[in-house]
Amino acid sequence: MNVLVIDIGGSNIKILATGQPERIKIPSGNNFRPENLVPLVKEAAKDWSYDVISMGFPGVVKHGKIVADPVNMGSGWTGFDFEKAFGCPVKIINDAAMQALGSYGEGKLLFLGFGTGLGTAMVLENVIIPLEGGHLPFKLGTFESHVGNASLKKVGKKKWMEMVYKTIEHFRHCFQPDEIVLGGGNSKYLEEIPAGCRLGSNKNAFAGGFRLWEKDYLF
Incomplete structure (x- = not known):
């Protein structure tokens, strides 16, 4: 199973997939929303093969669900369907965890x-x-x-x-x-x-x- 890992930060999004030698950084920012994240990650990882996604989120996550928008980013994170957006299984966890x-x-x-x-x-x-x-x-x-x-x-x-x-x-x-x-x-x-x-x-x-x-x- 090939995994794409997305580490979400207030300044940058960092991604890496199974078997890839180097991570890719994507600028984020105060107004960054999931609608911005998905197409940017898809484009950056277009040459990578992955079956599932792990996402580290800088905020409270309960039972794999984001329960509040992050303080230093945009809104719209709670309730966003990442599995539908990416077309594969997604596990979401707090970034520190x-x-x-x-x-x-x-x-x-x-x-x-x-x-x-x-x-x-x-x-x-x-x-x-x-x-x-x-x-x-x-x-x-x-x-x-x-x-x-x-x-x-x-x-x-x-x-x-x-x-x-x-x-x-x-x-x-x-x-x-x-x-x-x-x-x-x-x-x-x-x-x-x-x-x-x-x-x-x-x-x-x-x-x-x-x-x-x-x-x-x-x-």
């Missing part, structure tokens, strides 16, 4: 993605648990408001790192994972990697998308 799955080895894994916001998810055996931990209250705001990209730009790298390390410890204490994977584009700015943590890679999002069709995961 897809990257967590691609990062998973064994035991209980916690994924923290430090990028535009804070993506959070856990994996335990064949169960994928999307979390919205970034929106939990923290220091007169939320975790996301203290460790997101806007905070990094506002308070500077040193203060931002302090908040990141505190966030990691709060989540470690709460969820008691065997391992923590630190992903997202800003995790590379961390000067030290705490014990029990390792850096992830955006490539793991594609690995997660491919894995999603290997067996019946609960998510």
Whole structure:
């Protein structure tokens, strides 16, 4: 089975299919809608062979359905029939959860993605648990408001790192994972990697998308 993985982001859509050596990036943006995504992906992947699609979505997904439009993109995502639009089976999962799955080895894994916001998810055996931990209250705001990209730009790298390390410890204490994977584009700015943590890679999002069709995961 050949899988096309679509990783949706507020700045770019990234796609990769089984057997292809390089991903393709497609610009998105604040007003990007599913009606824009489908023809652009079809055109970019026209020379690729795929039977099914995995889609990582930057928002809340329940039982494979998008339940709310993303904050930093256009509207129309909820209720959109992607299987009809693409003409093949489609599995939709939260983007952090897809990257967590691609990062998973064994035991209980916690994924923290430090990028535009804070993506959070856990994996335990064949169960994928999307979390919205970034929106939990923290220091007169939320975790996301203290460790997101806007905070990094506002308070500077040193203060931002302090908040990141505190966030990691709060989540470690709460969820008691065997391992923590630190992903997202800003995790590379961390000067030290705490014990029990390792850096992830955006490539793991594609690995997660491919894995999603290997067996019946609960998510």
